[in-house]
Amino acid sequence: MISGDTATTDFPHRHLLGIEGLTPAEITFLLDRSETYVEQNRQPDKKRSVLRGRTVINLFFEASTRTRTSFELAGKRLGGDVINMSISGSSIKKGETLVDTAMTLNAMHPDVLVVRHADSGAVKLLSEKVNCAVINAGDGSHEHPTQALLDALTIRRRLGRLAGLQVAICGDILHSRVARSNIHLLTTMGARVRLIAPKTLIPYAAERLGVEVFHDMAEGLKDCDIVMMLRLQQERMKSNYFPSVREYFTYFGLDYEMLAHAKPDALIMHPGPMNRGVEIDSEVADDFYRSVIREQVEMGVAVRMAALEILAHNLEPLAETNL
Amino acid sequence: MAVKLDEPLGRVAYVNARILDPAEGWDGTGGVLTDGEKIAAAGPGLFDAGRPEDAKIIDCQGACLAPGLVDIRAHLGEPGEEQKETLASAGRAATAGGVTSLLCLPDTNPCIDDMSVVEFVARRARQLGLTKVYPYGAVTKQLAGKELAELKLLRDSGALAFTDGVRTIADPLVLRQALAYAATFGLVICHQAEEPSLAEGGVMNLGENSTRLGLAGIPREAEIIIIERDIRLVEMTGGRLHFVNVSTAESVEVIRRAKDRGLAITCDTAPPYFSLNEHAIGDYRTFAKLTPPLRDEDDRQAIVQAISDGVIDCVASDHTPQDEESKRLPFAQAASGGVGLQTLLPMTLELYHNGHLSLLKALDLVTRAPAALMAMDAGRLKPGAPADLVLFDPDRSWKVSSDVLLSKSKNSPFDGRPVQGMVLRTVIDGRTVHTHGA
Numbered sequence: 237m238i239s240g241d242t243a244t245t246d247f248p249h250r251h252l253l254g255i256e257g258l259t260p261a262e263i264t265f266l267l268d269r270s271e272t273y274v275e276q277n278r279q280p281d282k283k284r285s286v287l288r289g290r291t292v293i294n295l296f297f298e299a300s301t302r303t304r305t306s307f308e309l310a311g312k313r314l315g316g317d318v319i320n321m322s323i324s325g326s327s328i329k330k331g332e333t334l335v336d337t338a339m340t341l342n343a344m345h346p347d348v349l350v351v352r353h354a355d356s357g358a359v360k361l362l363s364e365k366v367n368c369a370v371i372n373a374g375d376g377s378h379e380h381p382t383q384a385l386l387d388a389l390t391i392r393r394r395l396g397r398l399a400g401l402q403v404a405i406c407g408d409i410l411h412s413r414v415a416r417s418n419i420h421l422l423t424t425m426g427a428r429v430r431l432i433a434p435k436t437l438i439p440y441a442a443e444r445l446g447v448e449v450f451h452d453m454a455e456g457l458k459d460c461d462i463v464m465m466l467r468l469q470q471e472r473m474k475s476n477y478f479p480s481v482r483e484y485f486t487y488f489g490l491d492y493e494m495l496a497h498a499k500p501d502a503l504i505m506h507p508g509p510m511n512r513g514v515e516i517d518s519e520v521a522d523d524f525y526r527s528v529i530r531e532q533v534e535m536g537v538a539v540r541m542a543a544l545e546i547l548a549h550n551l552e553p554l555a556e557t558n559l
Numbered sequence: 560m561a562v563k564l565d566e567p568l569g570r571v572a573y574v575n576a577r578i579l580d581p582a583e584g585w586d587g588t589g590g591v592l593t594d595g596e597k598i599a600a601a602g603p604g605l606f607d608a609g610r611p612e613d614a615k616i617i618d619c620q621g622a623c624l625a626p627g628l629v630d631i632r633a634h635l636g637e638p639g640e641e642q643k644e645t646l647a648s649a650g651r652a653a654t655a656g657g658v659t660s661l662l663c664l665p666d667t668n669p670c671i672d673d674m675s676v677v678e679f680v681a682r683r684a685r686q687l688g689l690t691k692v693y694p695y696g697a698v699t700k701q702l703a704g705k706e707l708a709e710l711k712l713l714r715d716s717g718a719l720a721f722t723d724g725v726r727t728i729a730d731p732l733v734l735r736q737a738l739a740y741a742a743t744f745g746l747v748i749c750h751q752a753e754e755p756s757l758a759e760g761g762v763m764n765l766g767e768n769s770t771r772l773g774l775a776g777i778p779r780e781a782e783i784i785i786i787e788r789d790i791r792l793v794e795m796t797g798g799r800l801h802f803v804n805v806s807t808a809e810s811v812e813v814i815r816r817a818k819d820r821g822l823a824i825t826c827d828t829a830p831p832y833f834s835l836n837e838h839a840i841g842d843y844r845t846f847a848k849l850t851p852p853l854r855d856e857d858d859r860q861a862i863v864q865a866i867s868d869g870v871i872d873c874v875a876s877d878h879t880p881q882d883e884e885s886k887r888l889p890f891a892q893a894a895s896g897g898v899g900l901q902t903l904l905p906m907t908l909e910l911y912h913n914g915h916l917s918l919l920k921a922l923d924l925v926t927r928a929p930a931a932l933m934a935m936d937a938g939r940l941k942p943g944a945p946a947d948l949v950l951f952d953p954d955r956s957w958k959v960s961s962d963v964l965l966s967k968s969k970n971s972p973f974d975g976r977p978v979q980g981m982v983l984r985t986v987i988d989g990r991t992v993h994t995h996g997a
Contacts, residue, residue, distance in 0.1 A: 305622040434743040435796070437738050476736035479700075479707040487711055487744075 240263050247546050251370040254379035255420040256324075263388070264427060269542035270389050270535070277313070277537055285547050287316030290347040294320045295337075296373070297353040302533070303373050303382075307350045310540035313536035316548075324434060328532050335361035338365040340416055348547055351375075365538075369547035371540075378409050382543055383507055386535040388425065389526050391462060393456045393535075399426030402459055402526045404450075404498070406432040406488065407466030407515050408477070410439050414507045415466060420447050433488065441480060453488055455465050457497040464505040481514050491517035495526075503528050568989045569615065576619035576950070580626060581923035582939035591624060593946035601940035619950055622983055625922055627659025627947035629938045630903060631827065631928040632803060633878035634724075634747075634896070635692070636967070638679070644880035644967045646680070649900065650689025650967040651817040656901040656991035656994045657949035657982040658690055658876070660930070660937045665697045666724035671709040672697035674716040681717045685859065689992055691947075693719040693935070698737050698748055704728045707737055711744050719933050722749035722803070725850050725895075727785055729755050738798025747863045747933070749801045751809070752785035753777070760829035762835045762891045764852040772843070774890060777852050779807040781920055787808050792815045793824055801932065802826035804877055806851045808861030815870045825932055826870070829877035830899060830906035831972050833862045837974060846970050847895035849879075853972075859926050866924065869917050873928040876903040880968035897972040901964055908953055912979055918953060941977025946989040955981035 246265040255263070274283060292311040304320060311318035321348055323337065332340075334353070341349065348369045351359045356376030363370035374380040401424050409415040409431050418434050422429050429439060429447040443450050450456030457463060470481060478484045493501065504520055504527045512518045521527055571593045578589040578601065587603030592614060610616060628651070636644030653661055660993045661966025664679060665671030671680065677694050684692030696718030697708045721741065728734045728750065728905055741748050763769050781936055784804060790813065793800045805811060805826045815826050831839075836859045839847040841950060847853060865871045879896025886893050899906075912919040930938030937947060956979045961969035985993040 435739040436743070474706070476707045476733060478739070479709045480712075480742065483709040483712045 243255035247550070250383065250547070250550060251372075252381055252543050252547060253363060253372045255381045255384050255417045255424070256379065258424065260424055260426075261468070263385070263421060266385055266539070266542055266546065267389050267392060269353060270385065270539045271393075271512065273541040274389075274393075274535065277534070280314045280485055283315060284313065285315040287311060287314035287548055290316045291345070292316045292318045292348045292350060292544065293341060293346045294318065294373075295323065295341065295349055295351045296321065296360070297323045298374070299324055299353070300352055300373070303352065303536075306374060306533070306536040307371075307540050309537050310544055313537070314541055314544055316544070326473055334362060335365055335435070338362045342366040347515050347551055348544060369551060370542055371397050371547065374413050376413065376418070378413050379417045380413040381417050382536065382539050384421040385543070386532055386539040387418055387464070387505060387507070388421055389535045389539055391503070392530050393462065394528060398422065401427040401461045402430070402431045403427050403462040403464060404432055404457055404460040405464045405466065406453065406456070407467050407489065408437045409433050409442070409478070410437045410464065410470070411469070412466050418464065423447070430456050430460065434478055453494055454497045457494065460498040460502055462503050462505060463490060463495065463498050465516050466507065467509065468511060470514065471525060485514060489515055489517065490520050495520055501525065505529065505532060507532070529534060566990070569611055569638075570594045570599065571989065572606065572611055573617050573619055573950070574610055575621060575626035575669040577621060578603050578940070579623050579922055580603075580940040581604055581919045582920040582927040582941070584919065585940070585955070586919055588743055590619070591940060591948060593986070593989045594616060596946055598940055598942055598944050598946050600942055621966070622950050622952050624948060624950050626926045626938050626940055627949050627985065627987065628657045628904060628925045629935065630658045630661040630876045630878070630900065630925070631929045631933055633661050633900060634666065634880060635663040635680075636880055637667065637683070638676070642967075643882045644883070646683050646692065646833065647687055647689070647825065647963065648967040649878070649880075650684070650687050652898070652900040653690035654985045654987070655965050655982060657904050657951060657985050658900055659884055659947035659949065659985065660691045660693065660935060661844065662693050662695055662719055663693045664722065664724045665700055667724070670697055671695065671701050671711075672700050672702065672716065674709070674712055677713055677716040678950070679717050681920045685946040688990070689987070691937075691987065693717070693933075695720055695722050695724075695749070698723045698728060699723070699733065702726050704730060704733055707733075707740060710746055711742055711770075714744065719935070720747040720749055720801075722751070725751050727753045727755055731788060734789065735792050735796055735870065738792055738796040738800065742796060742798045745799070747754065747799045747801055749803050750785075750789060751803050751850070752789065753782050753784045755782045755822050757781035757784070761852070762848065763840060764854050766837065766855055767956050768837050768840070772840070779809060782807055782851055783813060786813050788916065790824060793817075793822055797823075797824045803875065804829055804832065804851055805865075805871060806832045806854050806858060806862065808858045811865035811870050812862055815865070818870065825872045826928070827873045827875050827876055828862055828866070828871050830902060831877075831897065833859060833866060834906050834909055835859070835972060840890075844892040845888065845890055846897060846974055847972050848890060848893050848895050849894040849897055849972065862929065863910065863915055873932060874903070876900050877931065878966075880966050881970045882968050887969050897914060897970050898964060898966045898968055899971070900966065902959060902971060902973050902978065904949075904951065904956075904982060905978035906973065908980040912954070931959055946986060947996075948986040949982060952981045952983060954979055956978035957981055
């Protein structure tokens with residue numbers, strides 16, 4: 237538990253909407269707090285009470301199983317009341333606007349809203365209309381801050397640092413919020429980031445984000461400590477981002493032959509869900525020593541616990557009688 | 560003539576020749592020494608100190624010896640239209656025309672949008688041992704202009720560059736993605752610029768003549784609009800685009816400005832567009848029905864000018880065989896295109912004979928320049944390069960007619976025209992594959 241008023245000075249933000257703009261110290265603080273929950277989550281007794289009396293609403297406008305479950309577990313392990321709302325089916329079809337939904341939920345006095353939305357910027361818009369704290373659980377192609385934090389925690393625990401590492405992010409960077417959050421986090425923390433993809437899947441002026449762009453996977457992987465694969469949505473084929481899955485996998489898929497171009501002990505990461513045989517070969521994904529894909533999932537819960545704890549700490553304190 | 564691929568080659572000295580190599584700027588008396596399938600030595604004055612004793616001697620009798628011609632655009636009819644042309648008949652016409660390497664278009668049936676078809680065409684051509692054939696891959700599946708073909712897999716199977724043939728990629732988003740995707744791997748896209756909606760139904764150049772003949776016209780703007788649009792897309796994507804069959808004065812002006820801005824744009828034209836104008840149609844001659852259509856005299860002169868000042872990078876034959884059933888029809892119904900493999904050299908030499916270009920510059924357009932554009936190991940007399948040679952007499956005249964054309968189809972827009980420039984011998988990989996009169 238965070239003692240005294242430290243949280244407000246170590247992380248002086250009401251919301252966690254993105255990584256861009258956070259300082260190295262703030263990121264380090266989030267990671268350090270997450271670290272304490274990793275050990276706790278491995279104990280038989282995982283329950284804490286820092287969110288006792290708090291209401292967390294998981295508001296998902298876009299289908300999600302993994303992230304929603306991870307946030308739900310995080311909230312419950314901290315003793316909060318967690319409600320899941322999937323809006324993709326109900327209100328959207330009834331024509332309620334995003335702002336109306338926000339106002340409606342706000343009237344129920346939640347403490348933290350965890351929001352995912354298919355449109356970039358939607359979570360920010362919602363955060364301006366509510367009185368509670370908001371965590372961005374992914375907005376369009378913009379940001380997915382807790383994913384970048386859990387990736388950073390995974391790397392830091394394995395390699396002991398972030399600064400100076402060479403990280404390759406490979407795949408559909410154009411549409412990826414995971415890539416954007418990771419670029420911001422890793423470059424802020426002093427890691428060097430490379431993007432590897434066909435030109436069609438690299439966003440415009442990507443170099444301006446402080447990264448190097450490669451179109452040849454073997455060349456891009458050279459000397460990398462971390463190989464971060466992204467999910468390739470096969471629907472993108474229809475819009476001519478690439479001609480076929482077999483061509484994509486031949487030149488941009490990660491198998492052992494391709495991985496040999498990275499450092500011999502390079503770690504393999506993937507935010508999931510994976511398309512085996514599309515962007516990543518099964519053998520590589522399941523490599524016992526080098527694939528940290530399942531560890532990423534484990535770190536996810538710890539990171540979300542830390543985020544909930546810190547934002548809740550920054551809220552108005554609860555009166556003792558309410559507890 | 561029959562080619563025996565398994566015959567041992569040894570060393571051959573081509574002596575007493577006027578050596579022409581645009582890549583080296585050579586024009587002088589000398590020779591070429593080949594060893595097996597490669598050039599061992601070449602240059603003016605090569606055998607001045609004496610002829611090698613162990614080599615077979617071929618006396619060129621003062622004729623011009625140059626790198627074999629490189630033709631970057633020909634329809635070969637196979638697979639799918641064997642009644643118009645086969646790899647064998649095209650190979651005979653090409654070698655008779657001094658063409659030792661050519662790129663064939665993907666609009667066959669099945670079209671070349673799949674690795675297996677690339678390999679089929681390349682293997683069949685290799686077995687014939689005639690002109691070396693390099694297939695283009697399709698830019699889009701089924702040449703339909705909608706979904707990208709497997710460009711990199713096609714490239715790795717042997718496709719040298721990419722095009723949808725005579726079909727323009729009408730959808731700008733598809734071309735944008737194609738250019739960006741191709742740029743990922745440094746691939747070249749060749750594009751015939753003709754806005755389909757403006758060209759639809761048209762059968763000749765739009766102008767006074769189309770009005771007089773009562774034929775529906777294709778405006779120059781159909782070409783210019785696409786070129787202007789494509790230049791924007793190249794600028795946006797960093798892609799590599801080559802315009803084919805450039806035919807109007809304004810097209811070359813637009814391309815000139817884009818090149819001046821440093822964009823990675825190149826272009827070619829074909830002999831009809833610098834040596835004929837729309838009057839070649841005369842009384843509804845369907846052999847003069849081409850894509851793009853023959854333009855007017857001002858356009859033709861602008862194309863000649865653009866060749867001479869380098870805006871147009873090279874010349875291709877645009878060989879398009881059409882059988883009698885496709886051409887002996889009312890003009891509007893007739894198929895488009897003309898054969899060109901045997902007229903590529905004489906028509907290009909016409910630019911030299913008419914004083915527009917030096918002999919070396921004219922040859923450059925059909926040897927070094929197209930080879931460099933497609934990054935081929937061809938088109939020059941460099942030691943170690945494949946021994947692909949053409950021996951020709953630039954002045955000797957002949958008349959284009961169906962009995963000298965070796966293509967299965969005889970639809971030459973130059974039919975009946977007296978031309979200068981006779982191929983005497985064609986050598987591919989050290990083997991003589993054609994001699995005049997043989």
